[in-house]
Amino acid sequence: MLSVEQALRSVLASALPLPPRRVGLREALGRRLAEPVVSDIDSPPHDKAQVDGYAVIAGDVPAAGRELQVLEEITAGKCPTRAVELGTATRIMTGAPLPAGADAVVMVEDTEPLGGDRVRLLKGPPRPGQNIMRRAASLARGQTVLAVGKRLRAAEIGLLAEVGRPDVFVAGWPRVAIIATGDELVDAAQTPGPGQIRNSNGPLLMALALQAGADATALGIARDDPAALREKIAAALAHDVVLLSGGVSAGVLDLVPGALAALGVRPVFHKVNLKPGKPLWFGTRDREAGQPPTLVFGLPGNPVSTLVCFELFVRPAIERLSGLPGTGRPRCQAHLAREHRHRGERPTYWPARWAGGRGGEGAQVEPLAWQGSGDLRTLTEADCLAIFHGPDRVLAAGEVVEVLALDRDST
C-alpha cells in the first residue's frame, strides 16, 4: 500500500499548471500574475504638489512673513500657464503640476491670504523640494513594475489600474466538479428516513475547494446505479478536477472505479496507508494538447476521511494546477498537551486544537475526543491534525508530534 508521501508524489506528477486566464481587476484579486507588467506612464507624469498651497522659489523666502504676488491658480488636471519668478507664487492644489521656476510648495495652512492677489507666508524658509513629488519618482515609463508570480493584493490592483491594465493574465486555477455518491444520501433540505443520512460531503468539498482558490460546481448526489453514475461522471469530466465522495471502498456496491474506467479514466492508485482515508482512489484522464490531464479523486464516504484526503492530496494538487508549489497546509512540531493512546499501524491524522491560544512551532496541541471518521462535529472544534504513527502505544504529555495546521494557508 502506498505511503502518504508516495501517493502525494504520484498526484503531483499529474498536476501540471493550467493555462493563464485573462481577468478583470476584481477577479484578479488574490491571484498570481502570469505576465510581467510594464508601466506605460511616468508617475507622477510631472513634478507635482503633494499638498494644497503655494508654489514658490525657496531661495525667495528668507524668513517668515514674506509677501508674494499670486500669479494664477492651478487645480489637479490643469496646466500652469506662467513661470514663478522672484516675488511671485502660484496657488496650487494637491496633485497639480508644479509651474516652471518654483522649487517648493508651502502648505496653505502656513499662509495667510491678503487682499487682491497677495499672500503672506507665515513660516521660515521652505526647504527646496518640499511638498513636491518629482516626475517618475514612483514609476517610470518602460519600467517593469510587477513581476511574474507576484500575488495581487489591493496595492497591486491599484497599481495595475495606474499603469493602464484593466485586465491582466493571472495563473489559471482549476474548475472542480463535486459528486456525492450513495443511495443512503439525501440533501441537506430533506429529513433522512430510516438508514438515510444527509449529504454533508458535497457541501464540505465545495467549501474546501472554494477556500483553496478553485471554482467549485456541485453536481449533486449520484445514486448507486451504473448508468446514472456514468452520466454524472461524464458531465464532471469536463472540469479540471473531479471529486467523488463515497463508492470507492471494497464494498460490493462500490461502483465508482468501474464507471471511471468505462469513461477512460486511468487508475493511478487505490488505497493509501493512512487513517482516516485509506480507500482513496486516484486516476487521470488525458485531454487535448496543451491541457493538463483531468485529475479524478474518489474520496472516502465519511466526512472526516474526506477532509483529511482533501488536505493531504487535493489541496496540493489544486495549488500545483494554480502554478503554486503545492506544499499544502504548513506542518510544524508541537508538544502534546495531554497523554494520547494511539491504536493501529497506519499513520493517523487526528483532529486536535492548539492548547492555550495560538499554535505553531513548539506550541501545545490537544488531541480531541474524536469518535472516528464519521464524527464531523468534533472536527469543527479542531485547528489542526496531529499525526500519530504505529504501532499501538501511549504517547506521554509533552511528547513532540508532527502537526498539520488547518488554520494556516500554504506558505
Next chain:
Amino acid sequence: MLSVEQALRSVLASALPLPPRRVGLREALGRRLAEPVVSDIDSPPHDKAQVDGYAVIAGDVPAAGRELQVLEEITAGKCPTRAVELGTATRIMTGAPLPAGADAVVMVEDTEPLGGDRVRLLKGPPRPGQNIMRRAASLARGQTVLAVGKRLRAAEIGLLAEVGRPDVFVAGWPRVAIIATGDELVDAAQTPGPGQIRNSNGPLLMALALQAGADATALGIARDDPAALREKIAAALAHDVVLLSGGVSAGVLDLVPGALAALGVRPVFHKVNLKPGKPLWFGTRDREAGQPPTLVFGLPGNPVSTLVCFELFVRPAIERLSGLPGTGRPRCQAHLAREHRHRGERPTYWPARWAGGRGGEGAQVEPLAWQGSGDLRTLTEADCLAIFHGPDRVLAAGEVVEVLALDRDST
C-alpha cells in the same frame, strides 16, 4: 486636530452591527454564525460499520481461522433483517447499520470468502466495539452543535448540511459604494492626456473592501461638478458605507463636503493627525429604525493615503458592521533593520517590509525607499507599515518601532 485613536473611537461609535443575513451554504463560508444551530438528528442515526467487512459477535471468535455462516448483506441505506447469532455473521458495508446481536465488525481485508454463504476470519479475536461507531456518538438530536459567533469554515459547512441547514443566519456584512472624484481622473483603460492620471483609487478601494469581507460596488469617477457629484453620492447613500476618494482637502475645488452636507450627511470630523492621510473626512447619515447609520468616508486623493486611511479607519468599521471586534490589522513591535530619518510632527505610517523572511513580534523591519503618498509602486513591495513619531530625528538600526502588519488578518 484629532489623534488617530480619537478618530477611530469616533468612527467605531457609529459603526453598529448590521442585521444578520440568511444565506445558503456557499455564501455562508467564512462568515460568522448569528444563531445557535441545533441538531435535528442523531449522528450516526444507528450503530454503524466504519469499514467494509463482517458484523460478528466478538466473543464468538476466539482466534484466527474461525468460520461463520453469512446471513445477509447490508449496504449503506439498507436495514438489517436478521439478528447475528453464534456461528453467524452479516456482510456489511461502510456506513450501514449494525445488525442486532453483533458487537464488532471485522474488516473485509482480514477475511476470506469460502464457497456458498461461508466466510473465514483470518485474524485473532476482535475487540468488542471495533470498527463500530455508536448511535449519536458524533452528535445527538437537540444538541447545540454550533454556537453564535462561530466562524464557518469547511467543516462547519459540512456539519450544517448534516444537521439539515441548507441556509443559516450569519452576521451581516456591509455593502460598500466607491466613488473616485476629480476632473484629472481617467479610467484604467484610457491613456491619460496632459495633467491627467488614471483612477487607481477606485480599484484599490474595491480590492480593500472585498478583502475586508464587504460587498463592493464601484460607482466610477465623479467630475468636479456639484450636480454630478451630488447625483453620484445620492446613489451611493443607499449603501452601508460610502468611500469617496479625493475632493476633501482644503483646495478650492474640494466640493465633496458641500455635496455631502446637502444630502443630509452629518460631518463628524475632518482632518486627523497622521501622515499620509491627514485630510480624512468622516460623517454619518441616519437611516430608518433598526438600520445603523450609513458611514461616509472622504478619503485623500493619493493612493497610499487612501490605503493608510482604509487600514486605520475603514477596515475596523467594516469589521464592526460585520459583528467583529473591529481591531483591524494586528500591530506588533519590531526592530528597525536599518537607520531611518524621520521628518515632521505627525505620526507617520511608512511602507516597510519584513527583513529576512517572516515578520511579526520582535522581527526585523526595513523601511522602504518610499517617495510619498502618490507612490503606490513602493507600497506593492510592503508587508507592513512602520509607525514613526515626531519630532524630526534619526532612528538607529535595531531601535524598536510599532508596526501594522498588512500581511495578517485581524485576530
